[in-house]
Amino acid sequence: xxxxxxxxILRDAQSEDVAFLVVGDPFGATTHTDLVLRARxxxxxxxxxxxxxxxxxxxxxxxxxxxxxxxxxxVFFLDNWRPASFYDRIKENRSIGLHTLVLLDIKxxxxxxxxxxxxxxxxxxxxxMTVGQCAQQMLEIEEEKKEGVYGPKSLAIGAARVGGRTEKxxxxxxxxxxxxxxxxxxxxxxxxxxGSRAHELERDYxxxxxxxxxxxxxxxxxxxxx
Amino acid sequence: xxxxxxxxILRDAQSEDVAFLVVGDPFGATTHTDLVLRARxxxxxxxxxxxxxxxxxxxxxxxxxxxxxxxxxxVFFLDNWRPASFYDRIKENRSIGLHTLVLLDIKxxxxxxxxxxxxxxxxxxxxxMTVGQCAQQMLEIEEEKKEGVYGPKSLAIGAARVGGRTEKxxxxxxxxxxxxxxxxxxxxxxxxxxGSRAHELERDYxxxxxxxxxxxxxxxxxxxxx
Numbered sequence: 001x002x003x004x005x006x007x008x009i010l011r012d013a014q015s016e017d018v019a020f021l022v023v024g025d026p027f028g029a030t031t032h033t034d035l036v037l038r039a040r041x042x043x044x045x046x047x048x049x050x051x052x053x054x055x056x057x058x059x060x061x062x063x064x065x066x067x068x069x070x071x072x073x074x075v076f077f078l079d080n081w082r083p084a085s086f087y088d089r090i091k092e093n094r095s096i097g098l099h100t101l102v103l104l105d106i107k108x109x110x111x112x113x114x115x116x117x118x119x120x121x122x123x124x125x126x127x128x129m130t131v132g133q134c135a136q137q138m139l140e141i142e143e144e145k146k147e148g149v150y151g152p153k154s155l156a157i158g159a160a161r162v163g164g165r166t167e168k169x170x171x172x173x174x175x176x177x178x179x180x181x182x183x184x185x186x187x188x189x190x191x192x193x194x195g196s197r198a199h200e201l202e203r204d205y206x207x208x209x210x211x212x213x214x215x216x217x218x219x220x221x222x223x224x225x226x
Numbered sequence: 227x228x229x230x231x232x233x234x235i236l237r238d239a240q241s242e243d244v245a246f247l248v249v250g251d252p253f254g255a256t257t258h259t260d261l262v263l264r265a266r267x268x269x270x271x272x273x274x275x276x277x278x279x280x281x282x283x284x285x286x287x288x289x290x291x292x293x294x295x296x297x298x299x300x301v302f303f304l305d306n307w308r309p310a311s312f313y314d315r316i317k318e319n320r321s322i323g324l325h326t327l328v329l330l331d332i333k334x335x336x337x338x339x340x341x342x343x344x345x346x347x348x349x350x351x352x353x354x355m356t357v358g359q360c361a362q363q364m365l366e367i368e369e370e371k372k373e374g375v376y377g378p379k380s381l382a383i384g385a386a387r388v389g390g391r392t393e394k395x396x397x398x399x400x401x402x403x404x405x406x407x408x409x410x411x412x413x414x415x416x417x418x419x420x421g422s423r424a425h426e427l428e429r430d431y432x433x434x435x436x437x438x439x440x441x442x443x444x445x446x447x448x449x450x451x452x
Contacts, residue, residue, distance in 0.1 A: 025278070027285025033431055040434065050283035050389040052251070055291050057276035059253025065281050066297040070324055073292075096318040098296055163276040205259055208266065 006035050013044045025053035054190055057163045058101055061171075061192055062205030068101055069093030069195070074134050075105040076127070084141045090193060091149045097197030102138075104129035104189050128187035131158035131170070135177040135191065150174065155194045155219050157206055160184040171209040173219055180211065198224045232261050239270045251279035280416055283389045284327055287397075287418055288431030294327055295319030295421070300360050301331040302353070310367045316419060317375040323423030328364075330355035330415050354413035357384035357396070361403040361417065376400065381420040381445050383432055386410040397435040399445055406437065424450045 009020055026032045026048045039046050059065045070093060072086040086102065093100045107127040115122045135156065142151060152175035160168045170180045177191070194202075203220055210216035235246055252258045252274045265272050285291045296319060298312040312328065319326045333353040341348045361382065368377060378401035386394040396406045403417070420428075429446055436442035 025282045025285060025291075028282065028291055030290060030427065033288060033290070033427060037427075037431060047391070048286050050278035050286065052276035052278055053282040053291075056251045056254065056279040056282040059251060060274050060276065062253075062259060064256060064259070065251075065254055065279075066299075068297075069295050070322075071292040092322040096296075096322070165273070201256065201259060201263075205263060 069098035098195040102191040130181045132181040169209040172211040295324035324421040328417040356407045358407040395435040398437040
């Protein structure tokens, strides 16, 4: 993990060039900003090279990038831990009509409680949240909070392997997307919740990805483009 | 221009592979979405390859990408044409504490009125809006509208040639940035207006780019991180 190894990464950087490769854009995560701050403290000059990122590549779903509000993250809920800060952020975005990109949890290098307790470095298989799991958790929280930020009939687009050769988009209501994992296929997944200010060009583009075009058209005419 | 040449671009695409290269991410602009829609009508399969984009590369200024609201565009004002729709968009972003990326106008292949009238294909030299011009126009519109969306003391970051070897950031108040073009150097420029919910990590990172660290600290403590 970068967080715990930044000293190691920067150790020889005073005297030689050190390159650090990341997935996506280097400044998509706070972690890397922190690494630069540490380099500055040590007077180590840095140069960052931008890369394609889900933050911009998501435009391939047909929703215009300049109509997105803040990006939120969704983590795997546990029985006694269901962090819902995403809900208020989505509420803010929707209050001004904007789309929301939801980035989904990735669990790698997880240890079981037993292995952790015994100090065994045995890790569980990696887990990647799916669009179906995300849509389900979103609806659970709306059910709890009942502020009407979104609902089972709200339109969204599920995205899988964006930018890859097998990139796939599936559009539908949140209710429909709960069952879209089979259509979407393997990870990584992301989800975009439509903002009410969505434009007709966006509607037409995304409609092509709709699980059921009649459902899409009906939900659109009831709630969007106003 | 893509808008007028999409038929030409798609002409032979039924029978052979056609590649279309763009600056930045292909879906950063509505134009390219439109091109895909036309390809679909002709049943031409497409594959888009994502690229680094100012929409994500701007993270190098130290402000976190997930704290950005909608992106706005600023065009060159004319004596009788000062489109200010950006103002309401920024107002929305600021109402929920978010940063705003402002993309600056580029004028290429412009004709003088005389050359246009005479049908002469003679073009003016390209013009690229600078951070100074943008900050000036923003303050003019606030002066007109007086809704207090931002002001001369609001903090912002000017960005030049983002992602290039000579990338440069200059941070300061909008008033200061009116005179930052010399520091920033040649185009392309962009500007980011800070949201009130800016985090201390963002403050520290961007402070390094400040024209005057005392001014930066004072403006911050008065208006931000609350």
